[in-house]
Amino acid sequence: MALPESIGQFEHVVLAAVLALDEAAYGVTIHAKVEEFIAPRTVSLGAVYATLDRLEDKGLVRSWLSDPTPERGGRSKRHYRLEPHGERALRDTTLAAKRICDNLERIWGEDVWTAGPRWKPVRQS
Amino acid sequence: MDRRPTVETRPPVLIEAIVRLSIPACRREHVIGDLWERYRTPGSFLLDAIRTVPFIVVSQVRRTSMIGSVLIHTFALVVGFAAGAGNFNSAIAPVTAAVVGFVLRDAYKSTVSLTARQVLRDHVVVAGFVAASQIVVALVSPDLLLSFRALVGGTVSFGLTFFLRLQNPGIGSPQPRQAFAQAPASLDALVTEVRMHERLGQRAIRIEMGAGIVVAAFFLIPSANATNWAVRVGWILASAYGLYVAAVVSRHRPRRMPDGLGFTASLEFYRATLERQHRTIRTMWLWYLMPFTPAIAFIMFGGMLVATERGRPLWPGVVFVAVMAGIGLLVHRGSQDMARKLRLRIDTLASAQEQAQ
Numbered sequence: 001m002a003l004p005e006s007i008g009q010f011e012h013v014v015l016a017a018v019l020a021l022d023e024a025a026y027g028v029t030i031h032a033k034v035e036e037f038i039a040p041r042t043v044s045l046g047a048v049y050a051t052l053d054r055l056e057d058k059g060l061v062r063s064w065l066s067d068p069t070p071e072r073g074g075r076s077k078r079h080y081r082l083e084p085h086g087e088r089a090l091r092d093t094t095l096a097a098k099r100i101c102d103n104l105e106r107i108w109g110e111d112v113w114t115a116g117p118r119w120k121p122v123r124q125s
Numbered sequence: 126m127d128r129r130p131t132v133e134t135r136p137p138v139l140i141e142a143i144v145r146l147s148i149p150a151c152r153r154e155h156v157i158g159d160l161w162e163r164y165r166t167p168g169s170f171l172l173d174a175i176r177t178v179p180f181i182v183v184s185q186v187r188r189t190s191m192i193g194s195v196l197i198h199t200f201a202l203v204v205g206f207a208a209g210a211g212n213f214n215s216a217i218a219p220v221t222a223a224v225v226g227f228v229l230r231d232a233y234k235s236t237v238s239l240t241a242r243q244v245l246r247d248h249v250v251v252a253g254f255v256a257a258s259q260i261v262v263a264l265v266s267p268d269l270l271l272s273f274r275a276l277v278g279g280t281v282s283f284g285l286t287f288f289l290r291l292q293n294p295g296i297g298s299p300q301p302r303q304a305f306a307q308a309p310a311s312l313d314a315l316v317t318e319v320r321m322h323e324r325l326g327q328r329a330i331r332i333e334m335g336a337g338i339v340v341a342a343f344f345l346i347p348s349a350n351a352t353n354w355a356v357r358v359g360w361i362l363a364s365a366y367g368l369y370v371a372a373v374v375s376r377h378r379p380r381r382m383p384d385g386l387g388f389t390a391s392l393e394f395y396r397a398t399l400e401r402q403h404r405t406i407r408t409m410w411l412w413y414l415m416p417f418t419p420a421i422a423f424i425m426f427g428g429m430l431v432a433t434e435r436g437r438p439l440w441p442g443v444v445f446v447a448v449m450a451g452i453g454l455l456v457h458r459g460s461q462d463m464a465r466k467l468r469l470r471i472d473t474l475a476s477a478q479e480q481a482q
Contacts, residue, residue, distance in 0.1 A: 027159040045159065045173065046180025049152075053184045059306060065155065073135060075158025 005058050005089045012097075013037050014051045015090040018061055018080050026066075026077040027052075052080060060086030135161065136170040144174040149185040150235035151299070156181060182232060188299040189231040191462070193455040199224050200452065201285045206271070209278020215269045218258045219279060226254030227286075231297030238297065239325070244290045247297070248283055255279070292332040294325060295463070305469040308477035312388045319382050319395050326379040326402075337371030340364070352431050359423030366417050373412060377405050392478045396471055403467045409460040414453045421449050 007015065017033035018025045031048045035041075055061045062083055065076040082090070105112060112119060135141075141157070148156050156177065164170050202223050206216035230250045238244045262269050271279065290296050309315035341364045348360030379402070382394050428442045 027155060028162050044176040044180065045163075046177035049156070049177070050180045050184040053188065057188065068158075071162065072158035073161045075161065076154050077158060078155035 005060060005085060007055075007058075007060070007089050007093055010043075010047070011051055011055055011060075012090065012093045014048060014055065015060065015082065015086055016094075018052075019082050019087065019090060023079075025080045030080065055086065056080075058085075059083060060089055134164070136164055137167050140167055140171055140174075144171075144178065147174075147178050148181060149233045152181050152185065185232040185299070186228055189297050190228045191296075191459070193459045193462075194293075194296045195224060195228065196455055197289070197452070198227055198286055200448075201289070202279070202282045205278040205280075205282025205285070206275055207278075209281075210272055210275035215271060215275060218262050218269065219255045219271060219275075222254040222258035223251050223279075226251035227297070229254075234297075237294060238290065239294050241291060244287055247290070248287055252283070288332050288336065292329045305466050306473050308473050308480075309392075312391065315388065315391050315395065316382075319391065319398075322395075322398075323379050323381055330374050330378050333374045334371040337367045337369075337374070339367075341367030341371070343367075351427070353427050355423050355427030355430060357427075359420050359425075359427055362420035362423060363417070366420055369416060370413065377402075389478060389481045392474055392481065396474045396478065399467055399471050399474070403464055403471060406460050406467065407464040410453075410457050413460075414457060417453075421446065 013034055014030065017030045017037060021029050021033055027045065027049060030052070031043070031045045034043060034048055052061065052063070056063055060083055061080050063078050063080050066079055068074045068076050107122060108119075136144075144160065145153055145157055160170060160173055160177065163173055199220065202220045203213075203216060206219050207213050210216050227247070230247050234247070236243070238247050259270060309318060344360050344364035344367065348357050348364060351357035351360060379398055382391065382398075386394060425442050425446055428445070429439055431437075432439050432442065
């Protein structure tokens with residue numbers, strides 16, 4: 001059986017954003033969703049486009065142009081949708097991330113997710 | 126009279142025009158639309174564009190310029206300009222300008238260059254880059270300006286890249302996986318694809334045959350002036366190789382699909398054609414690259430004999446073999462990449478055929 005397509009961390013975030021937005025996934029909304037996921041970090045719109053291109057070349061997402069709308073100066077939106085391969089890659093990567101989370105939770109304790117700035121490293125020098 | 130300040134809801138025309146021109150043609154529409162949607166002030170629009178456009182250009186360059194084709198273009202241009210100029214230094218500026226020109230032209234053009242006129246137009250744009258480089262050289266270091274002989278050499282290089290691009294329209298055009306994985310929607314779409322494939326295939330084979338014959342004739346010149354028997358045998362073998370390639374590719378002409386076939390029959394015919402082509406391309410290293418190695422070996426051996434007799438260093442011969450091996454590797458990688466795309470297309474057609482039945 002062929003190994004699933006490997007994706008990087010940022011590709012993982014972008015794929016998750018495309019899936020979460022469903023029909024409303026295009027440049028501006030994907031960028032906003034990605035920033036919501038990675039907050040407080042920010043990312044440029046261009047980095048999101050470049051990642052979407054890479055994902056499209058890998059056959060993980062599909063894109064198409066919609067009809068032009070007046071609020072965008074009569075320009076079309078490029079919509080994105082996950083392909084089955086993409087959803088599978090997203091699931092595999094998310095499962096791997098979950099396994100890491102579960103293991104680290106055992107070390108850091110359950111309150112690691114809610115501790116916020118109060119959290120202190122276990123191994124202090 | 127209403128004196129309330131007006132609120133701009135669109136970017137200034139001049140700034141928008143500059144930003145639009147800086148975006149590759151095929152991305153312009155939706156990227157400008159997205160930037161419009163995020164518009165707040167002219168400054169923020171400009172900042173947004175500055176943070177966005179470089180990513181888009183780099184991404185588009187990654188899609189349109191494969192490293193192998195860039196290196197082959199660079200090699201052809203270096204050989205032409207440097208051989209004509211008689212020194213390497215004056216070739217650096219025009220070759221760099223031409224390579225950058227090809228890369229940017231491929232990223233920014235709006236359509237795939239299929240016809241001779243479109244390929245010629247690409248070369249005219251790139252010639253503009255070379256001319257611009259010469260203006261800069263004239264201002265900075267006039268002694269490195271191209272001589273008439275170098276210009277002739279450069280023109281020959283452009284001839285090579287012209288035929289290379291005419292033979293391989295895939296060079297410089299984005300080919301997303303999506304395009305290969307999309308089944309033809311109707312009989313008309315399928316027939317159009319097949320006829321286009323036949324036309325481009327016939328043209329590619331004519332160019333390859335022509336190149337083989339020209340190479341065969343051209344390699345007779347060094348064989349006549351060879352310094353020893355090994356070099357002479359090497360160039361004669363190289364000349365014979367040109368004729369061999371012309372003969373082999375002539376047998377691989379795609380057969381024309383008969384008119385009036387139905388959807389399933391057309392799919393079957395086209396799939397069989399692509400299967401044959403896939404086999405040919407996948408085994409290119411065996412029938413296209415390997416037969417050239419005896420010629421290289423003899424030329425190398427003869428060159429080493431001459432170098433030993435005259436007490437010259439052997440490293441130029443090693444560099445020659447390394448360059449030839451590098452070109453062979455690039456051609457091999459390119460052919461394997463093409464074979465993978467063909468396989469994807471064949472699999473897509475096979476599943477479309479299953480659904481049609």
